[in-house]
Amino acid sequence: MKRVGGTFGIPIVLAVATIIALISGLLGDGAVDAIAWLGLAAPLAAIIWVLRAQRLVRR
Amino acid sequence: MRTATVRTWCWVHKWTSLVCALFLLMLCLTGLPLIFHEEIDSALDDRPPLAALPKNAPTQSLDALVRTATAMYPGERPLFMSFDVDRPVTNVTTGKVAQPGRGDLHITAIDRRTAKPVGALDEDAGIMAVILRLHVDMFAGLPGKLFLGFMGLLFCASIVSGIVVYAPFMRKLAFGEIRTNRSRRVRWLDLHNLLGIATAMWVGVVGLTGVVNTLSETLTAVWRADQLAALTRPYQGQPPLPVAAWGSVDSAVRTARAAAPGTDPQFVAFPGTRFSSKHHYAVWLKGATPATRQLLTPALIDARSGELTAMRSMPWYMLALRLSQPLHFGDYGAMPMKMLWALLDVVAIIVLGSGVYLWLSRRKVSA
Numbered sequence: 152m153k154r155v156g157g158t159f160g161i162p163i164v165l166a167v168a169t170i171i172a173l174i175s176g177l178l179g180d181g182a183v184d185a186i187a188w189l190g191l192a193a194p195l196a197a198i199i200w201v202l203r204a205q206r207l208v209r210r
Numbered sequence: 211m212r213t214a215t216v217r218t219w220c221w222v223h224k225w226t227s228l229v230c231a232l233f234l235l236m237l238c239l240t241g242l243p244l245i246f247h248e249e250i251d252s253a254l255d256d257r258p259p260l261a262a263l264p265k266n267a268p269t270q271s272l273d274a275l276v277r278t279a280t281a282m283y284p285g286e287r288p289l290f291m292s293f294d295v296d297r298p299v300t301n302v303t304t305g306k307v308a309q310p311g312r313g314d315l316h317i318t319a320i321d322r323r324t325a326k327p328v329g330a331l332d333e334d335a336g337i338m339a340v341i342l343r344l345h346v347d348m349f350a351g352l353p354g355k356l357f358l359g360f361m362g363l364l365f366c367a368s369i370v371s372g373i374v375v376y377a378p379f380m381r382k383l384a385f386g387e388i389r390t391n392r393s394r395r396v397r398w399l400d401l402h403n404l405l406g407i408a409t410a411m412w413v414g415v416v417g418l419t420g421v422v423n424t425l426s427e428t429l430t431a432v433w434r435a436d437q438l439a440a441l442t443r444p445y446q447g448q449p450p451l452p453v454a455a456w457g458s459v460d461s462a463v464r465t466a467r468a469a470a471p472g473t474d475p476q477f478v479a480f481p482g483t484r485f486s487s488k489h490h491y492a493v494w495l496k497g498a499t500p501a502t503r504q505l506l507t508p509a510l511i512d513a514r515s516g517e518l519t520a521m522r523s524m525p526w527y528m529l530a531l532r533l534s535q536p537l538h539f540g541d542y543g544a545m546p547m548k549m550l551w552a553l554l555d556v557v558a559i560i561v562l563g564s565g566v567y568l569w570l571s572r573r574k575v576s577a
Contacts, residue, residue, distance in 0.1 A: 154383075154384045154385070155384070155385065158376070158377050158380045159376075159377070160385070161378075161385040161386075162385070162407045162408065162410065165407075166410060166411035168409055169281065169409075169411035169412050169415070170415070171386060173412075173415055173537060175339075175387050175499060176536075176542050176543040177396065177431060177499070177500045177501040177533070177536060177537075177542060178498050178499060178500070178501060179500070180544075181498065182500065184543045184544055184546070184547065187543040187547055188543065188546045188547060191412070191547065191550040191551075191554065192550055194408040194412065194554070195408075195409075195550070195553055195557070197385075197386070197408050198336050198386070198404060198405060198408050198557070201385060201386030201387075201404065202388070202404075203424070204385065204386075205386075205387070205388055205390070207388055207390070
């Protein structure tokens with residue numbers, strides 16, 4: 152497996168996605184909530200994606 | 211990083227985690243149903259529905275609602291008035307004295323359109339109340355709350371040290387790499403690292419805001435002593451205003467809203483109560499977005515003359531406290547956010563559990 156962006160490359164992207172999600176949700180209701188959902192889903196999606204890539208979880 | 215430094219951080223991560231692990235596990239488990247408390251509460255709600263009236267039915271004056279409540283409990287005076295957001299209901303709290311004990315007050319839920327009492331939700335009864343108390347203070351009051359706050363602080367230290375030791379552990383590994391050809395313990399270590407680092411920001415924010423929330427009583431007391439006292443200084447030394455001399459609460463709320471356009475009252479504190487002065491209606495106004503809904507602006511209305519005495523935004527520590535609430539509860543982005551909050555909570559439980567497992571299954575020689 153390749154080490155994309157070094158040890159902290161992907162973790163930083165996930166952390167930034169999370170913090171954008173948490174703040175954008177505070178700024179309004181409705182459309183900005185969708186940004187919050189996407190950002191909060193990012194860490195979960197990354198976990199599932201990386202485990203599936205190693206065939207550790209199936210669909 | 212030098213080996214000695216890594217060992218120190220590992221030591222910090224191990225002990226901060228182990229000390230708070232049991233409490234954090236309890237907080238994560240009780241927090242899970244609390245994410246959905248609105249849905250669960252309304253499912254368990256057995257109050258009769260409100261009278262069906264046209265959508266644009268006129269509402270009664272707030273003074274009429276106060277009269278309804280005081281008529282039900284003769285000899286009591288109004289203390290607080292709060293406004294339900296999901297139904298046209300106003301709750302009026304009454305008591306014999308201005309600052310009664312917990313059991314010595316009555317909350318009457320009143321239909322705003324008819325000024326008739328309706329069924330109130332008993333928030334101190336039922337399974338959700340037990341779960342909430344466990345989560346907030348373990349039934350131990352303020353000391354329990356502050357203790358959990360300290361556990362949360364240890365948890366934050368454990369997250370930071372966890373991020374630091376992630377680097378040396380992952381030096382030769384790709385993100386999320388699970389070494390399946392090694393022992394069970396190594397597989398769990400790799401999974402612990404993946405789940406921990408992927409959710410570190412969420413867990414850190416929920417942990418830190420949880421710690422801030424445990425300071426709510428303390429910060430509110432500081433604020434009342436400091437700012438509220440400053441606002442009402444001109445009235446110091448005057449005798450408390452008798453109930454008979456109070457003017458209309460309805461016009462007090464209208465005066466407050468006119469002074470801060472775009473806001474709605476969240477609650478009104480009557481003269482003499484904890485959230486007002488002895489001479490004022492304190493109308494606590496909130497904004498319209500999830501963030502500004504949390505930022506309350508108290509408008510102090512002279513209860514005798516009905517004029518605005520002062521209005522001041524919250525100080526920074528109260529803003530931090532109020533914003534910590536939605537960031538901890540995850541209740542500001544509709545159902546999808548609650549679902550994600552729950553899933554992230556489950557991941558946190560796995561990280562906690564696997565961390566304890568890694569400690570229990572450590573090689574005895576390397577202690």
